[in-house]
Amino acid sequence: MEKEYYYSFNKYLKDIFGERVQRIPVDAGFTCPNRLNGQKGCIYCYQGSSYKEKLPLEKQIEKGIEFAKKRYKAKKFLVYFQSYTNTFDTIENLKRKYDLIKKYPEVVGIIIGTRPDCVNEDILNLINSYTDNYLVWIEYGLQSPHFKTLKWINRGHYFSDFLKALFLTKNKFPKINVCTHIILGFPTETKEEMLETAKILSTLPIDGIKIHPLHILKDTPLAEIYKKEKFPLFSLEEYADLVTDFIAYLPKNIVIQRVTGEAPEDILIAPSWCSFKEKMKVLNTIKKTFEKKGLYQGKYLESSENAFKK
Ligand code: SF4
Incomplete structure (x- = not known):
């Protein structure tokens, strides 16, 4: 059997649903x-204009299920409320949209992507109501715990907002699984600070993480800054080196839902290895780097001696 270097989302779902x-x-x-x-x-x-086809929500679910049945031979599905801030509405509207999953018996779970400053107890209570019959994940975008970075990227919230949302969720609604998003490669941070992010997250009750390399898309304020400043971006090898260390600092129970990020070629400015067509190459490079460095998820947490070395 192929060696796994981290606890992937596919493995986690297979462990639950078989x-x-x-x-x-x-x-x-x-x-x-x-x-x-x-x-x-x-x-x-x-x-810019969305590159996704806009269909009514039910049609999107039905089309997605049909596609995944054919392409992956899957029989069970999670509806992923992905675009924008999926808790930013009235409770009635949220419930009406989330409730659509009940129409499809093959749907076994729901994932809700949002900002940590856009939840409250009432919203979490609604989301928690699905945990009796569904696997439920909420994704809080964080991107970085570092104040200077959150300010530079105009995130509009700070690490304290994330901590507040995380602890409200885990203390009051422990059946809701929490995933967070992190971006590695902001020019505001050194590699040590990026690894510090992993060390901070390793102390928190998160259940999953999505790790993305910084990449620049057309029609973004970042593209304008990059045009003027041409700050350095990671090469694939540098990113693989960093992300393997990053994962080695994360506890083994955290589900690593993503280790890279990619975009369609026509809207990607840089780096070119973040295009959709390079995804398999990126995953293979990360795998080989784990192998070469003798690393795996949680390795740096195994002894305090290692923690002092890095
Ligand atoms: S990336 Fe930022 S601005 Fe864009 S939808 Fe998400 S939270 Fe809003």
């Missing part, structure tokens, strides 16, 4: 408070 389970990403028509009322949004957020 078979392949496929995510169905949907755009439920929500907006984002960081892009309204004159706010410019996070500097890396794509502002």
Whole structure:
């Protein structure tokens, strides 16, 4: 059997359901408070027209299920409310949209992507109501715990907002699984600070993480900055070296839902290895780097001696 260097989402789902389970990403028509009322949004957020086909929510779910059945032979599905801020609406509207999953018996779970400053107890209570019959994940975008970075990317919230949302969720609604998103490669941070992010996260009650390399898309404020400043971006080898160390600092129970990020070639400015067509190469390079360095998830937490060495 092929060696696994980290606890992947596929493995986690197989452990629970005993078979392949496929995510169905949907755009439920929500907006984002960081892009309204004159706010410019996070500097890396794509502002061009969506490259996804816009269909009514039910049609998106049905089409996604049909595609995943054919392509992956999957029989079970998670509906992933992915685009923008999927808790930014009235409780009634949220419930109406989330409730659509009940129409499809093959749907076994729901994933809700949002900002940590866009939840409260009432919203979490609604999300928690699905945990009796479904696997439930909430994704809190964080990107970095470092104040200077969150300010530079115009994230519109700080690490304290993330901590507040995380502890409200885990203390009051422990059946909701929490995933967070991190971006590695901001020019505001040194590699040591990026690894510090992993060390901070290793102390928190998160259940999953998505790790992305910084990449620059057209029609973003970041593209303008990059044009002027041409700050350095990671090469694939540098990223693989960093992300393997990063994962070695994370406890083994955290599900690593993503180790890279990619975009369509026509909207990607740099680095070129973050295009969709390079994804397999990136995953293989990361795997080989784990192998070469003798690393795996949690390795640096195994002894305090290692922790002092890095
Ligand atoms: S929170 Fe998400 S949708 Fe909102 S501006 Fe930032 S990246 Fe864009």
